[in-house]
Amino acid sequence: MQHMEKEESTHPQWGRRTFITNVMKTAGIAALLKVPGLTIAAGKQPLPNTYTVKDVIDLILREIPNAPFPNTVDTLKNGNPDQKVTGIITTMFPTVKVIEEAVKRKANFIIAHEPTFYNHLDDKNWVPGSSVVKEKEALLNKYNIAVWRFHDYWHAYRPDGIGYGVLKQTGWLQYWKPGEVTVHIPARPLQAIASHLKRTLGIQQVRVLGNLAQSCSSVTFLPGAAGGQTQMRFAEQEKPDLLIVGELHEWETAEYIRDARQLGHKTALIVLGHSVSEEPGMYWLQEWLQPKITGITVTHIPSGNPFVWI
Structure with a gap:
């Protein structure tokens, strides 16, 4: 699996290859019973109605076992951690169409399961001088949109979020x-x-x-x-x-x-x-996250299948 190894989690325990295996080994019936109504850990006060990107990330990571990870691809790909969040979008791939729809919804924080810039590490120089990378980055910056990848952590959640x-x-x-x-x-x-x-x-x-x-x-x-x-x-x-x-x-x-x-x-x-095989996991993220966020709308926008059949 040459190419897929590059897409696998950089965290030693969590990647696509561990999808159902690790989940089923560790998730018990009690965990499933708790899933729909999970709340912020006991003793922690709810965040105010105004959130920064960092506030939202920290809120999520409080419920991920062993987070934060020392090595992970789940980093901020664009934007500033201190910027105020006007709305949150969950999706598989932060495509141009997803970005445009986020703008229409006045949402400036996209949480995506997969890369923004077409390679596992989101290396913008993976293909040197890529005009598409530059144009996409410019589009994100034009509308002040932050993008955070949520791959390793969502697979590490109990049960595996995807x-x-x-x-x-x-x-x-x-x-x-x-x-x-x-x-x-x-x-x-x-x-x-x-x-x-x-x-x-x-x-x-x-x-x-x-x-x-x-x-x-x-x-x-x-x-x-x-x-x-x-x-x-x-x-x-x-x-x-x-x-x-x-x-x-x-x-x-x-x-x-x-x-x-x-x-x-x-x-x-x-x-x-x-994309279509994992999209429901990011839709569930919207359901999971919205009750934990007050005053901010969390919306799922599917990135969909890139292909058509003729």
């Missing part, structure tokens, strides 16, 4: 058992599961590898970009009826599943797309 949001959106949260990496749903044909995912996640099309009539019950769900090595490792260990991923390297996991099926193995594959 994983919980995705399972909640698909309606599969009821089948999730702490300690398990595979969700066991009522048996349904592969085609029916694909249709269910399209409908619940708002995806126009998905890619499928397998017999559409095949009955599937055990489902290993790895949204985002877990990488070929992790995806194949789960397929080997869990031997699920179905492996669902966000994105993949076609020369890795897709070829592995194709050969495996031709050799008599049963695991099918559904590829959702990176």
Whole structure:
């Protein structure tokens, strides 16, 4: 997983590859019961109606285990920590359209799960002299918009913020058992599961590898970009009826599943797309954060799928 390693968390414990694994190992039933109404830690007074970017970040980090991390990509990518917040936007990718919509909503703080400047570390010189990077930075500065990446910390939350949001959106949260990496749903044909995912996640099309009539019950769900090595490792260990991923390297996991099926193995594959596979986790962030913020509106704006099918 060469490229995906660059997208993985720089914090030693938390990255996409640990998505459901670490969550299910540590999240208990009590944690799930507390999720919808989590409040600021006992003994801490609510912040005033006026917040700076730093105030909001600190409020969030108080509820992340072991935060702040010594090494993380979750840093401020644009803006000033001391600027007053007029509104908060949650999203997957802080695209130009998301920025423009934030301006319309008079919101100046974007919390994004993925990079702003097209590489894991948000290195603006990753491609030297990039005109797109310069223009995007100028757009953010024009409207005084702060952007904070919320990747490592949201995966480190209990339960994993992305994983919980995705399972909640698909309606599969009821089948999730702490300690398990595979969700066991009522048996349904592969085609029916694909249709269910399209409908619940708002995806126009998905890619499928397998017999559409095949009955599937055990489902290993790895949204985002877990990488070929992790995806194949789960397929080997869990031997699920179905492996669902966000994105993949076609020369890795897709070829592995194709050969495996031709050799008599049963695991099918559904590829959702990176952004749409994790977006529900950032929508849940909006639900999670809004009750903790008074006087400031938190809005989720989906960055959506960058592709169209013709």
